[in-house]
Amino acid sequence: MTIDLSTIPEEPGCYQFKDESGNILYVGKAKNLKKRVSSYFQKKSIAPRTDILVSLIRDIDTIVTSSEVEALILENNLIKKYQPKYNIDLKDAKSYAFIQLTDEPFPRIGIARERNGKIKGTLYGPFVSAAERDQILKFIKQTFHLRTCKKITKRACLRSHLGTCAAPCIGKISEPEYQYLVKSADLLLRGKNQDLISSLKEEMQNFSDSEEFEKALVLRNRIQAIENLSERQYVQRQKKADEHIINYIISGDMVYLILFHVERGSLTSKEEFVFQETEDFLDEFILQYYATNKPPNELILPIQPEQGIQEYLMHIRGTNVTITVPKQGEKKHLIDLAYKNLEVSFFTGKMRLSELGEALHMDNPPEVIECFDISHLRGTGTVGSMVSFRDGKPDKRNYRRYKIKTAGPSDDYAAISEVVKRRYSRLLSENHPMPDLILIDGGPGQLKSAKTVLDELNLSIPVISLAKREEEIYVPGRHLPLSVQKKSPASLLVQEIRDEAHRFAITYQRKLRQKQMKE
Known part of the structure; x- marks a missing residue:
């Protein structure tokens, strides 16, 4: 039987390999699902066991995550739940470690390896990287001076003498x-850390301006440690409820809907x-789905139902059912992750x-799209x-x-004019093919600048711009902008291309600044 890999x-x-009965044979993770899954079917494996596995595959299911870290932990969850026959090396794998704040009058911070351990408290994580976890734990201890000792004695410890413990x-x-310090650490561990990051960046810039580069480097590492908290596993959270x-996604007159089960x-x-x-x-x-399926404790939706x-769900379940429409935080991340999986699937x-x-x-879909972005730091x-896409x-x-x-x-307008002119003057001089569509990051002003250059070069390439605030497309x-829904597949594609151009510009600017600092 031929497996269709074009949709991966x-x-x-x-990814989950299934047999003809729908049973899960193997669960794996990948940075690039298509490349990894395709590798199983490209040539005969050295291991006979893998050849047998491939011969039994009749269907492949995928779940897209936001990062490799999420993929690692999701793989761990799926293997523990289904215990596939061909995942023998991972069946007894331990869960990744957490950071824990204990439930005590003066909570202590430490590491926990089990969800239902003997010590009660709030768990954060899990963390795949032990180095990252330890760096964050060290940072929190140094910043908020939370205790780490297992028992509170009446004698001051070494950390107290060093000034890194509040010494209750x-x-x-x-x-x-002390509880105020605990709440601050809790906010940091839950990812609500933008105010702290802004403050540290400002302090780091001050050190850099005064040429105290070692202190600036320390702060940079601390900022990176906090930013790495975004790599936390959002699809595995400390919940007793399901x-x-x-x-x-609505496209044309059809609805494409996805339902994630979180147990x-x-x-x-x-x-x-x-x-x-x-x-x-x-x-x-x-109404139709839960007429034959038990409702969960909580239903997370993108919009509020009637x-x-x-009441209907509570009647079927027999207990309380909560309906949540998140605007931010972890549940919003799950809603967005579901949307991303829909995009990939359909x-x-x-x-x-x-x-x-x-x-x-x-007349024809734009096969090649080129997008331009300008980046600067306070005008410098x-x-x-x-x-290029x-x-x-x-x-x-x-x-x-x-x-x-x-x-x-x-002067963003002049900068856009310059890069557009340099790009397409060169393509003309070297007789290279032109793109099917040009995308400019910005509003009508940036669009006009680009169009003027194209007219001067006698190029009739379609050009549009995308304004960041409302994600509006201008021609x-x-x-007025085009009447394209912001969540439509077309608009999301344009946003994806614009975001990649922005990332590429920011990366280049940082590289130049680091080079200047070293010089």
Whole structure:
């Protein structure tokens, strides 16, 4: 039987090989799912066991994650839940370590390796990297001076003498004051750390300006440690209740819907549905699905359903059911992750390109798209970037970066003109093919600058711009943006390309600044 690999996404995540009965044979993880899964079918394996596994595969299911770290932990969860026959080396694998704040009047901070350990408290993580975990733990101890001793004695410890412990043991701090430090550490560990990062960056810049580079380096490492907390596992959270996460995409007159099953904090499976759009399709889906499936403790949705839905679910379950529509935080991340999986499952690059071509009234979908972005820091160190996407995927061999030579400080219009002119003057002189579409990061002003240059070069390449605040698409000759939904596949593709151009520009600017600091 031939396995269709064309639908496998080129994203990080987990894959599940299934036999003809739907039983899971093997669970694996990958930085690039398509490359990893394809490798099983490209040539005969050295290991006979792997050849047998491949011969039994009849279906492949994938779950996309936001990072390799999430893929690692999701793989761990899935193996523990299903115990596939061909994952013998990982069946007895231990869970990754957590950071724990204990439930005591003066909580201590430390490491826990089990969810249901003997010591009660709040767990954060898990952390795949022990070095990262230890760096964060050390940072929190040094910053918030939380105790680490197992028992509170009446003698001051070495950390107290060194000034790295608040020393509740000898009464140096009251319980309310200590609890304030605990809450600060809790916010940091839960990822609500932007204010702290901003403060540290400002302090780091001050050290850099005064040429105290060693102190600036210490702060930079601390900032990186905090930023790495975003690599926490969002799909494995400390929950005793079960959750279902539902999200959807409407394309044409069809609804593409996904349902994630989260059991006691661990993402375990997904279901996908496609059906005709109706006025109250989400309410209808919930009513029909839970007529034959037990509702979870909590249902997480992108929009609020009608009022009677919650009572209906509570009646079926027999206990309370919470309906949540998150705007931020971990649950919002799960909603977004569900949406991303929908995009990967149903909206491949060519489909998104086709929808974009229709939205722009192009004769054919834009096979090659080039996007420009300008980046500077308070008007200094201005650089430009150009990224190329082919068939909806990054074509990194054709990425280009530019030092701005002629534009003045903070003059984004002139900077856009310069990089567009340099790019397409060269393509003309070298007789290289032009892109099918040009995307500019910015509003009507940046778009006009780019269009003027193209007219001067006698190039009739379609050009559009994407304004960041409202993610609105502008075309030349129109004062108002196009009526393209921000969550439509076409708009999301344009946003993805713009974000990649922005990332590439920022990376180049940082590289130049680091070089200047070293010099």
